[in-house]
Amino acid sequence: xxxxxxxxxxxxxxxxxxxxxxxxxxxxxxQTTELVTTILLxxxxxxxxxxxxxxxxxxxxxxxxxxxxxxxxSFMCLKSTRTRHLISGRPKVIINNGVIDQKLLVELRLSVxxxxxxxxxxxxFDINDVELAIIETNGTLSVYQKFSSQIVTNKTLKIxxxxxxxxxxxxxxxxxxxxxNDNLRFCNKSKDWINSILKSxxxxxxxxxxxxxxxxxxxxxxxxxxxGSNEKICN
Amino acid sequence: MKRFxxxxxxLTVIIFSSLKSVCYLKSTTETLVDKIDSINLxxxxxxxxxxxxxxxxxxxLWSDKKDVFVMFVNNNDIDDITYSISKLMPLxxxxxxxxFCSNLNYTKSLIMSIYDNDSISLxxxx
Numbered sequence: 001x002x003x004x005x006x007x008x009x010x011x012x013x014x015x016x017x018x019x020x021x022x023x024x025x026x027x028x029x030x031q032t033t034e035l036v037t038t039i040l041l042x043x044x045x046x047x048x049x050x051x052x053x054x055x056x057x058x059x060x061x062x063x064x065x066x067x068x069x070x071x072x073x074s075f076m077c078l079k080s081t082r083t084r085h086l087i088s089g090r091p092k093v094i095i096n097n098g099v100i101d102q103k104l105l106v107e108l109r110l111s112v113x114x115x116x117x118x119x120x121x122x123x124x125f126d127i128n129d130v131e132l133a134i135i136e137t138n139g140t141l142s143v144y145q146k147f148s149s150q151i152v153t154n155k156t157l158k159i160x161x162x163x164x165x166x167x168x169x170x171x172x173x174x175x176x177x178x179x180x181n182d183n184l185r186f187c188n189k190s191k192d193w194i195n196s197i198l199k200s201x202x203x204x205x206x207x208x209x210x211x212x213x214x215x216x217x218x219x220x221x222x223x224x225x226x227x228g229s230n231e232k233i234c235n
Numbered sequence: 236m237k238r239f240x241x242x243x244x245x246l247t248v249i250i251f252s253s254l255k256s257v258c259y260l261k262s263t264t265e266t267l268v269d270k271i272d273s274i275n276l277x278x279x280x281x282x283x284x285x286x287x288x289x290x291x292x293x294x295x296l297w298s299d300k301k302d303v304f305v306m307f308v309n310n311n312d313i314d315d316i317t318y319s320i321s322k323l324m325p326l327x328x329x330x331x332x333x334x335f336c337s338n339l340n341y342t343k344s345l346i347m348s349i350y351d352n353d354s355i356s357l358x359x360x361x
């Protein structure tokens with residue numbers, strides 16, 4: 001049993017490192033080759049765990065080989081459009097000027113129900129609102145709505161940017177008592193600034209569950225419940 | 236680019252190690268098979284003392300090599316060879332010549348199958 005445990009641990013670490021090597025795309029939406037690799041990885045890693053007579057190398061070598069093939073193929077797809085189209089295919093326009101391309105629907109083996117379901121996931125419940133819809137290479141649907149259905153933006157309303165009406169994104173600078181230095185630098189803030197805020201609120205770093213800030217002096221501080229208070233503190 | 240380079244390096248190491256392991260298996264199985272053939276020769280010429288010595292050397296050689304084999308050969312195959320070799324000395328001691336030769340040849344075929352199963356050939360790939 002100890003052998004199985006140790007093998008599981010080794011393969012688990014290798015799979016995690018392998019997925020990291022393949023990059024963040026693995027965690028997000030998958031292309032065809034990435035999906036194939038992910039499925040194969042999970043099946044291959046089980047073999048040496050379940051069957052202890054198989055050398056560990058019989059699991060590690062195919063794992064690493066698959067991961068390397070995937071990275072190399074991704075790199076080739078990046079450098080060559082032809083390779084990219086060969087491996088991943090091309091995006092296809094499924095709705096154009098509000099008209100569904102029924103031939104393409106059959107070619108893609110996509111049912112109308114699936115198409116409508118994907119539209120609903122874009123908060124579109126009336127197909128008449130769709131100007132253009134494209135099936136991407138990873139199978140997701142991208143939609144461009146007709147002008148009358150589009151969400152109003154500041155640009156449409158011709159609202160000009162001013163300092164007063166601009167919003168800045170908030171970044172997490174303290175997460176569960178730990179300062180995130182990269183985000184702190186992004187907000188042009190320093191640890192002294194954090195310490196002064198905490199001192200003014202009578203809190204210490206370990207009392208903080210979450211603190212966010214933008215590049216101005218606007219912040220939100222949420223203390224941990226264990227400190228006795230969990231009300232949000234804003235500036 | 237960094238990931239690409241790391242992948243190419245890992246793949247190169249894998250290919251190189253695989254080829255090296257096949258070469259190692261070939262040379263080691265040939266050594267073991269030669270040893271078995273020499274034991275066979277000793278037994279056929281009724282030179283039992285030499286057969287004893289050679290069998291002891293075979294046991295020592297196998298004991299040495301199996302620690303490396305275990306990294307890339309199925310453990311069941313290694314166990315089979317170990318059991319088979321362990322039977323040789325008692326058979327020689329009790330002068331069971333026919334059983335000894337039979338077991339020796341069985342051991343030889345087990346050892347040869349290790350390389351045959353791992354060699355780069357169309358049979359093994361299909």
